[in-house]
Ligand SMILES: Nc1nc2c(ncn2[C@@H]2O[C@H](COP(=O)(O)OP(=O)(O)O)[C@@H](O)[C@H]2O)c(=O)[nH]1
């Protein structure tokens with residue numbers, strides 16, 4: 473199958489082909505650039521929702537309920553799980569938790585796990601490109617599950633139109649964490665496992681803290697019990713509300729502009745880096761200057777300047 477056939481099949485929503493293209497993206501196959509370019513004109517319709525939070529707070533369980541609910545409403549939903557421990561991974565672990573098999577058989581739903589190998593930059597690039605594949609294939613919503621941890625969270629918040637942070641009662645000092653740096657990340661905060669003690673207090677504390685945020689949209693705090701499918705419909709309503717809010721205020725356009733500009737810059741700098749490294753390898757200068765450095769014939773910064781000057785001299789880097 474050539475790229476044109478692949479693209480046609482993705483656009484028609486063919487799950488097998490979508491899966492194949494995602495594998496190409498995940499493996500950073502060189503044909504991907506051309507496929508993404510061909511899909512690009514058909515993107516821009518999906519709502520991208522990031523779901524993040526510590527391991528074990530119930531993100532996957534929550535997502536399992538959300539996608540069932542959406543599917544009943546006729547929405548097409550894709551899930552990208554960037555989580556090595558996600559129950560979406562294999563057959564065996566799925567069984568007793570939630571009947572995820574239902575979801576695999578559901579025409580409206582596509583679940584895909586991707587590895588966390590590679591640098592963060594690489595991870596967010598793959599995630600973004602997989603999102604584009606689902607977007608072009610006609611999925612209304614693309615959910616991205618990540619285990620909350622510093623930079624990944626920030627990257628996903630940049631990618632997503634709506635970012636949901638999931639917390640649970642009794643999990644250390646959630647309030648401090650939110651204050652410390654996650655302040656600007658959530659658009660919605662979910663207190664899952666609200667069947668456990670301390671949920672109401674946590675909701676109140678979170679509301680107090682989040683009210684101090686300078687964001688125009690004050691992140692609502694919602695209680696859920698994902699095991700019992702409680703609070704899910706409210707959550708889905710709020711996600712839709714946030715989408716409409718952003719559209720009405722022109723915030724989607726602003727977000728998209730910033731995102732595209734940053735992506736373009738990343739593509740350029742990645743490519744330039746590769747090309748310059750190739751030039752350096754071809755030139756043999758690295759070996760030469762390493763020797764000079766060892767014999768103290770030269771110093772590091774001067775060596776660096778000389779190599780760059782030499783590489784860029786009369787070079788039409790292409
Ligand atoms: N008590 C309680 N347990 C839950 C709830 N939601 C999920 N769990 C349990 O929490 C554990 C972790 O769930 P999982 O969805 O894998 O969490 P993730 O790591 O955030 O994706 C599982 O044993 C779930 O059954 C809930 O609402 N209440």
Ligand SMILES: [Mg+2]
Pocket residue numbers: 531532533555557558559617
């Ligand atoms: Mg999970």
